Amino acid sequence: MPTQPISRRHFLAVTSLAAAAGVLGTRSRGEKAPEPSGGFEMILLPYDYGALEPYIDAQTMQLHYDKHYAAYTKNLNEALKDYPDLRGLKIEELLSRVETLPEAVRRAVRNNGGGYYNHGLFWQMMKPQGGSPQGALAGAIKTAFGGLEEMKKAFSAKAAAVFGSGWAWLVVRDGRLEITSTPNQDSPIMKGIAEVEGKPVLALDVWEHAYYLKYKNERAKYIASWWNVVDWDTVKKLYEEALG
Numbered sequence: 001m002p003t004q005p006i007s008r009r010h011f012l013a014v015t016s017l018a019a020a021a022g023v024l025g026t027r028s029r030g031e032k033a034p035e036p037s038g039g040f041e042m043i044l045l046p047y048d049y050g051a052l053e054p055y056i057d058a059q060t061m062q063l064h065y066d067k068h069y070a071a072y073t074k075n076l077n078e079a080l081k082d083y084p085d086l087r088g089l090k091i092e093e094l095l096s097r098v099e100t101l102p103e104a105v106r107r108a109v110r111n112n113g114g115g116y117y118n119h120g121l122f123w124q125m126m127k128p129q130g131g132s133p134q135g136a137l138a139g140a141i142k143t144a145f146g147g148l149e150e151m152k153k154a155f156s157a158k159a160a161a162v163f164g165s166g167w168a169w170l171v172v173r174d175g176r177l178e179i180t181s182t183p184n185q186d187s188p189i190m191k192g193i194a195e196v197e198g199k200p201v202l203a204l205d206v207w208e209h210a211y212y213l214k215y216k217n218e219r220a221k222y223i224a225s226w227w228n229v230v231d232w233d234t235v236k237k238l239y240e241e242a243l244g
């Protein structure tokens, strides 16, 4: 299918919940989006849907961003519509204390807030010609895993082993890099939930919606392809922030 440039359209569209409500793409050029209503907003996709071809196909990217990510965002905002204090928190704060939230919203925030946050990271961790780890990040990978190839092998195995839907992660915990995974939309920043709590520096979505159109049931092929589009500059930035 043709790839269309989306940056400008999305700049206009995602500035409001209207995007999450399903009107993405129906607004005409130059028309102003409604004022933000204080909820969580979709981040801009930093590249076109087709930019990660042939590793991630344009149709998957479009559905993943416009439908799945939009739905998590919309559902998170709906769940919190009667909780202005929670809606005003940073997503990281909200998720870190998800186990202490009112029971009426706890599950919705865990699922949809996790989906909102995890995907926001995931979009930023990819780009065409992603490069390779540099500087202190490269050193930390060598220290923790023996080298980049060893780290990729261990991370890929963790991602492949997720039963059903979930995520694989490289996180910083106590100043060191570790590999972990989470089921569903759980995130390593969720205290009392994540098996390994830490600050994410690399995230891989292994829900079938992330790869099924192109790779069908072959998750391992998707994982192997994905390394070609990892944005190591973003990983390095997140690593430095996590240490800071």
Ligand code: MN3
Pocket (backbone or CB within 6 Å): 064, 068, 119, 205, 207, 209, 210
């Ligand atoms: Mn997904």
